[in-house]
Amino acid sequence: MTQQRCSAGFRLAALAIPTVAALALTGCGGSSSSASDAENQEFSLTFATSNTVESPYEALAKQYMQEFPDVKITLNPQPNDSYDQVVRTQLQAGNASDVLVTSPGSASGRSILPLVEAGFLEPLSESAAALVPEGSEALFGPDGKVYGLAPEITVVGLVANDTASAAAGVGTFPEDFAGVLEQCGALAADNKSMFAVAGTAAPNTGLLGMQLAATRVYSKDPDWNDKRAAGEVTFAGTEGWQQALEAVVDLKDAGCFQKGAEGAGFDVVTKALVSGNSLAAFIPGPSNKQLKTTADDQDFEVRGLPSEGGAEDDFIYASANYAYSINAASKNKEAAETFLEWLAKPEQTKAFAEIDGALPVTGLEDYDFANSAYKNVADLIMDKKYTPLPNSKWSNAAVYDELGTGVQGLLTGQKTPAQVLEAMDAAWDQ
Amino acid sequence: MTVTSQSTGLQADEPANGPAPSTQSSGASRAGRPGRGSHQSSRRRWGLEFGHWWWALPGIALVFAVHYVATGIGGFFAFTNWSGIGSFEIVGFKNFEAIFSDPAKIHSLGNTLFFAFGSVLLGNILGLLLALGLNRVVKTRYALRTLFFMPVVLSPLATAYIWKFIFDFDGPINTLLNTIGAGHLAKPWLADPHWASWTVLVVLTWSSTGFAMVIFMAGLTSVPNEVEEAAAIDGANLWQRFQHVTLPALRPAVAIAMTLGIVQGLRVFDPIMALTSGGPAGATETLATEVYKQAFALGNFGGGAALALVLAVIILFFAVLQQRLTRSNPED
Numbered sequence: 001m002t003q004q005r006c007s008a009g010f011r012l013a014a015l016a017i018p019t020v021a022a023l024a025l026t027g028c029g030g031s032s033s034s035a036s037d038a039e040n041q042e043f044s045l046t047f048a049t050s051n052t053v054e055s056p057y058e059a060l061a062k063q064y065m066q067e068f069p070d071v072k073i074t075l076n077p078q079p080n081d082s083y084d085q086v087v088r089t090q091l092q093a094g095n096a097s098d099v100l101v102t103s104p105g106s107a108s109g110r111s112i113l114p115l116v117e118a119g120f121l122e123p124l125s126e127s128a129a130a131l132v133p134e135g136s137e138a139l140f141g142p143d144g145k146v147y148g149l150a151p152e153i154t155v156v157g158l159v160a161n162d163t164a165s166a167a168a169g170v171g172t173f174p175e176d177f178a179g180v181l182e183q184c185g186a187l188a189a190d191n192k193s194m195f196a197v198a199g200t201a202a203p204n205t206g207l208l209g210m211q212l213a214a215t216r217v218y219s220k221d222p223d224w225n226d227k228r229a230a231g232e233v234t235f236a237g238t239e240g241w242q243q244a245l246e247a248v249v250d251l252k253d254a255g256c257f258q259k260g261a262e263g264a265g266f267d268v269v270t271k272a273l274v275s276g277n278s279l280a281a282f283i284p285g286p287s288n289k290q291l292k293t294t295a296d297d298q299d300f301e302v303r304g305l306p307s308e309g310g311a312e313d314d315f316i317y318a319s320a321n322y323a324y325s326i327n328a329a330s331k332n333k334e335a336a337e338t339f340l341e342w343l344a345k346p347e348q349t350k351a352f353a354e355i356d357g358a359l360p361v362t363g364l365e366d367y368d369f370a371n372s373a374y375k376n377v378a379d380l381i382m383d384k385k386y387t388p389l390p391n392s393k394w395s396n397a398a399v400y401d402e403l404g405t406g407v408q409g410l411l412t413g414q415k416t417p418a419q420v421l422e423a424m425d426a427a428w429d430q
Numbered sequence: 431m432t433v434t435s436q437s438t439g440l441q442a443d444e445p446a447n448g449p450a451p452s453t454q455s456s457g458a459s460r461a462g463r464p465g466r467g468s469h470q471s472s473r474r475r476w477g478l479e480f481g482h483w484w485w486a487l488p489g490i491a492l493v494f495a496v497h498y499v500a501t502g503i504g505g506f507f508a509f510t511n512w513s514g515i516g517s518f519e520i521v522g523f524k525n526f527e528a529i530f531s532d533p534a535k536i537h538s539l540g541n542t543l544f545f546a547f548g549s550v551l552l553g554n555i556l557g558l559l560l561a562l563g564l565n566r567v568v569k570t571r572y573a574l575r576t577l578f579f580m581p582v583v584l585s586p587l588a589t590a591y592i593w594k595f596i597f598d599f600d601g602p603i604n605t606l607l608n609t610i611g612a613g614h615l616a617k618p619w620l621a622d623p624h625w626a627s628w629t630v631l632v633v634l635t636w637s638s639t640g641f642a643m644v645i646f647m648a649g650l651t652s653v654p655n656e657v658e659e660a661a662a663i664d665g666a667n668l669w670q671r672f673q674h675v676t677l678p679a680l681r682p683a684v685a686i687a688m689t690l691g692i693v694q695g696l697r698v699f700d701p702i703m704a705l706t707s708g709g710p711a712g713a714t715e716t717l718a719t720e721v722y723k724q725a726f727a728l729g730n731f732g733g734g735a736a737l738a739l740v741l742a743v744i745i746l747f748f749a750v751l752q753q754r755l756t757r758s759n760p761e762d
Contacts, residue, residue, distance in 0.1 A: 085726045092515055109729060118516030199621055200709055260599025262710055263621025268600075398728045409711030414623045430528075430730065 043332040043339070044074040044097035046090075048083035048110075053290055056151070056355040057101060063351075064342060071335065084109025091120045091327070098330040099339065102148055102323050104139035105392025107400055112140060112148050112325065121147045122326040122333065127344035131361050133320050136388050140323070148323025149340050151349050152358040155285035155302055155377060156207065156317040156389055158195075163298040164276030168192055173303060173376075176310040177247070181254040187279070188255030195251070196269040196278035199262035199411050202404025204269065207282040209407045210317070210390055212244035215307035218387050219315035225393040228428070235428075236421040245417030248410045262411040274298070284321070288373040289357025303376045316380045319388030320361060398427040501742075508735040514725070518732070525736035535737070538708075538715040542741070544627065545702075545716060546695030549634035554687050556635065557642025558680075562672075564643075565650050575647070579640040586637060590704035593633045594620065597705075621710045630714050633701055638694070642687045649683025650676070685756035692752065696745050717741040 047057040061073045076097050078086050088109050090096035102121070106113040115121050123141065128149040132140050141147040160173065168187060174180045184194045198204040217224055217240035227233045235241050251257065258264065258278055272278035274295040280303070281287075288300040307313040324343060326336045342348060346362055353360040359374060359381070360367060369378035380386055391400040406420030508525055512518035529535045560578055564571040581589065596602050597619040604616035619629045653676050661671050699718040702708065708715035708723065715723075717737055725734025 088515055088729075109727070114513065114515065114729070120515065199618075200707065260618045260621070263599050263618030396729060398730065401723075401728060405709065405711050408621075408709060412621060412623050412710045414711045414713065430733075 041068070041071040041335045041338075042074070043099060043330070043335045044076055045099045046076040046078060046087065046097035047101040048080040049077045050080040051290060053293060054355075056352045059355050060343065060348060060352055064339060067342075071339075073339070091115065091118075091329075094329055096120075096327050096329070098327050098332045098336045100325055100327060102325040103321055103392065104136060104148055104150070104319070104323055105388075106139075106396065107389075107391045107394055108397050111392070111397075112323065113142070115325075116141055116147050120328055122328045122330070123147055124149060124326065124340065125337065127341055131320075131344055131349070133361065133388075136319055139319075139388065139392055148320075148325045149344060150320030150323045150361050151343060151352040152286075152320065152322070152356055153318055153353070153361050153364075154321040154358050155374060155381070155386075156319075156321075157211065157285065157302055157304045157377060158280040159273070159283050159285065159288050159291065160280035160301055160303050161273050161276060161278075161291075161298055162301050164273075165279045167276060168279060170279060174306050176306045177308045180256070180306055181250065184251070184254040184256035192276075193258040193272070193278045194256040194280065195258075196264075196272035196281045197257045197261045197411070198264050198266045198269045199408045200265050202401055202408070204266065204282060204404075205407035205411070206391065206400050206404035207284075208248065209244065209403045211282055211305045212247045213241060213390065214305070214315045214317060214387075215309075215313055216240040216244045216247070218390060219307075219313060219385070222387055225390055229393070229395065234421075235424045236418060241421055242417055245407070245410060245420055248407055249417070252411055257411070262408060270294070273300075285359075285374065286357040292357075301373045301376055304380060314380060314385065316377055316386045317389045318359070318381060318386040319392065321389065321392075395428050396430060398430055399424050402427045504735050505739050507732055508739045510732045512731045512735075513729045514731040515729075521732070525733050526740070528733060529736055529740060534712050534715070535720065537712065538717055538720050539740075539744075541627065541714060542696060542716040542718070542744070545631060545634055545698060546692055548631045549638055549695050549698075550688060550691035552631070552635040553638035553691060554642045554684070556639045557644075557687070558646050560639065560643040561646035561650055562676075565647065575643070578643055581637045582640040582644075584637075586700040587704050589637065590633065590701040593701075594705050597629055620706050623710055623713050626706055626710060626714050630702055630705055633705060634695070634698060637701065638691060642691065645683050645687045645690075646680065649680045653679040682756075685752070689749065689752040689756070692748050693745055696748065697741065717744075 045057065045061055047055060049055055055077070058075060058077070061075060065071055065073055074097075087096060087100055087102075101110070102115065103111050105111050112121065121141075123145045124147060129146040131150050132146055133150065133153060137144070137146075140150075165171075165173065168190065170183060170187070174183050180194065187194055197208060217238060220240060221227070224233065224238070228235075252261075258268070258272055260268075269278075269281050269283070270291070273281050273291060276298075282305075285302040288302060291300045292298070304314045304316040307315065324340055326333060326340065330336060343352075346360075349362060350360045352358075357373065364381065369375050369381075374381070391403075394400060402420070402423045406415055406423060409415030409420065410417065507518070509520055509522060510518040511521045511524070564575055564578075568574065598604075599616075599618045599621075603619065607613060607616045617625065620626050658671055658675050661675050666674070697718050698716070699722065702714060702716060702719055703722070706714045708719045718741065721734045721737045721741065723734075724730045724737060
C-alpha cells in the first residue's frame with residue numbers, strides 16, 4: 001500500500017468510528033429508561049412551575065414517596081411559559097411523563113378536551129369523578145367520563161393588599177364600581193394606583209376583561225358560554241360584553257392603572273403590590289400565598305371586583321383550573337392510578353389546597369373562611385354566586401388570546417371595544 | 431489469469447505497462463508499481479466511483495431528511511387543519527385565504543418587510559461609515575473593530591432582554607429623560623403603538639451593523655490605494671473620491687452584505703419575541719412571530735405552516751432577486 005492510501009484509510013477511520021459510535025449511543029440512550037421501571041412502582045410526573053417556591057405537586061409527590069418507600073416518582077418540572085408546548089410535543093412524540101398536570105376545558109394547550117380527542121389521556125376512576133366540582137362535568141371529558149383529578153378550587157377575582165390599602169387611606173374597599181372609579185382618582189393624585197396591570201401579559205389583561213364581564217355577562221346569564229357554542233349569541237352582539245370592555249376604558253381614563261401599565265410585565269405587578277404602590281391586581285387567588293412569602297408583614301386577601309349594582313350583584317369565578325391526568329401511552333398505569341387514588345383522599349386535597357393557597361375541592365362547608373385570605377368572598381362561595389372561568393369553555397385558545405391582546409389595545413388606544421369583540425368572534429370560528 | 435487482472439477481466443490481455451495510459455491514476459502508477467497500473471485503471475472504472483457514491487449516501491440521506499423532507503411535511507400541513515395533535519383534514523387553500531383576508535396578517539407582512547429593509551439599510555449605511563472610519567489611521571481601530579463586531583456574536587435573546595430593560599417604563603432611558611427635565615418625552619417605548627416598531631428597529635440595526643462593517647472592511651482592502659492617491663492629486667475631494675473610487679470597488683461587498691442582511695432580516699424572531707412578543711396588540715408582529723404563535727401557542731398548526739410557506743416564498747423571491755441583480759454587475 002502506498003503512503004497516501006494508508007493515511008487516507010486512517011483518516012476515514014478516524015472520522016467514521018466516532019460518528020458511528022455517536023449514532024449508536026444515541027440509539028441506545030433512548031431505550032434504556034423505559035426498560036428499567038416497567039416492573040417497579042416507578043413513574044414520572046410533570047408539572048409547571050412559575051417561581052422558585054416549592055409547588056404543591058412536588059410537595060405531595062415527596063410526601064407520597066415518604067409514605068410508600070418502594071415508590072419512586074421522577075419529577076419533571078417545566079417552566080410555565082412553555083409548559084403547553086412541551087407537553088403537547090412530548091405527547092405527540094410518545095415520551096411524555098406518566099402523570100401530567102392538565103387544565104379542564106378546552107382553553108389552552110394543556111386543556112383536557114383536545115388532548116382526549118387526540119387520544120392522549122386515560123379515563124380515571126370513581127374517586128376522580130367524585131372530585132369534579134358541580135357544573136364542571138363537561139370540562140373534564142366527553143361522554144360523562146372523567147380524565148382529570150382536580151385537587152383544588154381556584155378562586156379568581158382580585159388579590160388586594162389590605163395593609164397597603166389601609167396605609168393609603170382606603171380603609172374599606174369601595175362597595176360598587178362607581179366607588180372604585182372615584183377612589184382611583186384620589187389614589188392617582190397620591191402617585192399610587194388602585195390596580196396594577198401587566199399590559200404585555202395576555203393572561204393578565206385577559207383576566208381583567210373577564211372580571212369585568214363577570215357581573216355584566218355571566219351573573220345575568222350563566223349559560224352564556226353554551227349559547228355561544230350553539231351560535232345563539234355573539235361577543236359583539238352581547239351588550240354585557242360591550243359594557244365590560246368599555247369599563248376597561250373607563251378604568252384607564254380614571255387613572256386606575258399604574259403608569260406605563262400597557263408596557264408592564266408580571267414582575268411590575270408583583271413589585272407594585274408588594275410595595276403598596278398599587279392596591280390590587282387581577283391575579284388568581286392562590287397568588288396571595290406567594291405574595292405573602294415575598295412580603296411577610298403584609299396581608300393579601302382575595303376579593304371580588306365590585307359590581308355596578310353594589311354588593312348584591314357581586315359575582316366571582318371559582319373552578320378547578322388544574323387536574324392530574326394519566327398519559328394513555330404510559331407503561332406504569334397501575335402505579336400512576338394508585339398515586340391518583342391516594343391524591344383523591346380528603347387529607348391530600350386539603351393539604352394541596354393549603355400549600356397552594358387555594359380552596360379545597362371537597363369539604364367547603366367546613367372551611368374556615370374567617371381566618372383565611374378568602375374571608376371577603378365567603379358569602380359568594382357559600383351562596384353559589386360563582387361560575388367556572390369562562391375561557392375554559394371557549395372553543396379554542398385563540399379567543400382568549402384575542403381578548404388579552406385586545407385589552408392591551410384598549411389600554412394603548414389602538415382598538416375599540418367593538419373591534420376587540422369582533423376579533424374574538426372571528427377567532428371562535430377558526 | 432495473470433495477477434494484473436484480479437479485479438476485472440477487462441484489461442486481462444493488456445500488457446502490463448509502467449506509465450498508465452490515462453493521467454488520472456498517474457500518481458499511483460508512477461509510484462513504482464508498474465505491475466498494478468492497469469489494475470488501478472480497471473478498478474477505477476467502476477470500483478472507485480461506486481465507492482464515492484456509497485460513502486456520501488448517509489450524509490445525503492441526512493440532509494435530505496432534515497432539510498427537504500421535514501420542510502416538505504411542514505408545507506403539506508399548510509393545506510390541512512391540523513392543531514398539532516390528533517387527526518386532521520385536508521382543507522386546500524383555506525389557510526391561505528384566511529391569511530390574505532386578515533388585516534392583522536397583512537400588517538405583519540408589512541412589518542416583516544419594514545424590519546428587514548429598515549435594518550439592512552440602516553445597518554449597511556452605519557456599517558459602511560464605521561468601516562471607512564476604522565480602515566486606517568485611527569490608532570485604537572483594532573479594539574474598536576472588536577467592540578463594534580461584538581453585538582453580532584452575542585446571543586440575540588439575551589441582548590434583547592437587556593434592551594427590554596433599557597426601554598422599560600422605569601428603565602434607564604426614561605430615568606435619564608426625567609433627570610434632564612424632559613420627562614414629558616418618557617413613554618413605554620416598547621408598548622407605544624407608534625414607537626414600538628422604531629424601537630425594535632433600533633435593536634435590530636444595532637445587532638446587524640457589526641456584520642456589515644466586517645464585510646465592508648474586507649471589501650475596502652480591495653480598493654486600490656494608487657487610484658485613490660491619483661484622484662487626490664488630481665484634486666478630487668473626500669466625497670468625490672468616495673463616490674468615484676471607493677464605492678465602485680465596494681460594489682461586490684455591498685451586494686453580499688445586502689443579500690445576507692435581507693435574508694436574515696426577513697426571518698428574524700428572537701429579538702422581537704423577547705422585546706414585545708409581537709405587541710402592543712399586534713403592532714410589531716412579523717410573519718416569523720405569527721408562525722410561532724399560530725402553530726405552537728394557539729394550536730393552529732395548519733395556519734402556522736401556511737404562514738411559514740408564505741414567508742419561505744418571500745425569502746426565496748428576494749434571494750433570487752439579489753442573485754440576479756448582483757450577477758448582472760458589469761464589474762464582475
